[in-house]
Amino acid sequence: MSGALRQMITCHWTARRIQRYLDADPAAPLTPGEVTRLEEHLATCARCSEVMRQHRLLHRALSLWSGRRPVDQASVDRMRAVLDDLVDGHQR
Amino acid sequence: MSETSAPADAARRRAFAEIVEPEIEVMLRVARSITGSTADAEDLVQESLVRAFRAIDRFDGRHPRAWLLTIVRNTNVNMHRRRRPIAVDDWELIHASRPAFGSVESPAAEEVYVADELDGALQVAISGLDPKFRSALVLVDVHDLSYAEAAAVLDVPVGTVMSRLSRARERVRRALGPTFTTTRGEQS
Numbered sequence: 001m002s003g004a005l006r007q008m009i010t011c012h013w014t015a016r017r018i019q020r021y022l023d024a025d026p027a028a029p030l031t032p033g034e035v036t037r038l039e040e041h042l043a044t045c046a047r048c049s050e051v052m053r054q055h056r057l058l059h060r061a062l063s064l065w066s067g068r069r070p071v072d073q074a075s076v077d078r079m080r081a082v083l084d085d086l087v088d089g090h091q092r
Numbered sequence: 093m094s095e096t097s098a099p100a101d102a103a104r105r106r107a108f109a110e111i112v113e114p115e116i117e118v119m120l121r122v123a124r125s126i127t128g129s130t131a132d133a134e135d136l137v138q139e140s141l142v143r144a145f146r147a148i149d150r151f152d153g154r155h156p157r158a159w160l161l162t163i164v165r166n167t168n169v170n171m172h173r174r175r176r177p178i179a180v181d182d183w184e185l186i187h188a189s190r191p192a193f194g195s196v197e198s199p200a201a202e203e204v205y206v207a208d209e210l211d212g213a214l215q216v217a218i219s220g221l222d223p224k225f226r227s228a229l230v231l232v233d234v235h236d237l238s239y240a241e242a243a244a245v246l247d248v249p250v251g252t253v254m255s256r257l258s259r260a261r262e263r264v265r266r267a268l269g270p271t272f273t274t275t276r277g278e279q280s
Contacts, residue, residue, distance in 0.1 A: 019258055023232075027239040027250045054265050061210040062233040071120045075134055079116045082138050086145045087105045 007045070014041050014048050022055055108148050111156045112141065118157060119164055121235055122245055126168050140167045158244040161237075165245050210268060217267035225260035228253050233261075 020028050021038055030038070042049045119140065123133035140163045144151075151159055218226055231242040232253070239257075243250045 019261060020254075023239070025239045028254060051265075054268070055261065057210070058214075058261060058265055058268065059233055061214055062229070063236070071117050071124070072130060075120055075130060076117055078134060079120065079137050079141065080113065082141055083109060083112055083116065086141060087109045089105075 010037075010041050011045060011048055014038055014045070015051065018048070018052055018055060022052070022059065104148060108145060111148075111151075112144065112160065115157050115160050118235070118237070119160055122161055122231070122237075123164055123168075125230065125235070126164070126245075136164060136168055136171065139171060140164045143167055155240060157237075158241045161241055162244040162247075165247060213268050214264070217264045220267070221260055221263060225256050225263070228256035229260040229264070232257055 017030060017034060017038055020030055021035065042052055116137070119137045120133055123136040123140075124130060127133050127136055140160070143166075144160060144163050147163070218229065221229065227246060228242060231237045231245055232239070237245070239250045239253050242257075243253045246253065
């Protein structure tokens with residue numbers, strides 16, 4: 001197999017796993033072997049490392065939106081009061 | 093709750109409070125996304141809390157957030173007596189409810205730069221997504237839910253969330269391509 005073809009296959013393999021790698025979600029973990037292979041590829045592939053950078057940047061920008069619109073504390077307090085009433089047997 | 097001895101019942105009530113209290117904020121966030129208003133979100137969460145309280149005996153103790161968000165989703169369906177796919181959080185809704193700059197805890201200057209640089213392009217890209225894809229993106233990347241929790245809200249398998257999320261991110265990333273290029277080197 002030529003080096004270029006091998007590189008292309010590894011890029012494709014990496015692209016299918018980058019988001020799972022970044023999310024590290026317990027429902028879809030990568031194996032240690034997959035993590036090692038992916039990190040080794042990212043260290044040598046400028047194209048895939050750029051895709052990774054862009055996904056990180058996108059996630060960060062979206063996270064900032066969340067931080068700017070926190071839930072109204074008064075709403076949280078009212079729901080806590082509802083919970084207290086339920087637990088104390090004062091409601092329904 | 094079923095009939096039990098007083099000490100056991102008291103212990104159950106305490107356990108319920110301990111399970112639910114840390115999740116109230118995320119319940120409100122998701123409820124606001126579903127209903128589009130704070131008042132309706134409170135109604136939905138209140139009713140969901142009552143239903144969760146009644147169903148606590150059937151809760152297996154695992155994944156309390158996913159359990160509660162499933163109740164929020166089902167309660168919303170029941171309250172409105174109509175079944176339709178939940179298209180969580182129109183991007184316009186997020187944008188419209190964004191408070192004035194500086195009205196909340198200030199992020200680092202670099203983060204402000206990243207957010208402001210991407211702001212307009214991000215809104216356009218996400219508004220253009222199919223609602224199914226947008227919902228997955230908003231739940232996981234904006235509300236920071238796990239795959240399983242998003243699956244509970246959307247009533248779809250985890251694999252479907254992952255697939256929709258992947259497509260949504262890829263489309264947004266490609267749409268933001270030129271903007272990303274100009275922000276090269278600005279992230280930490």
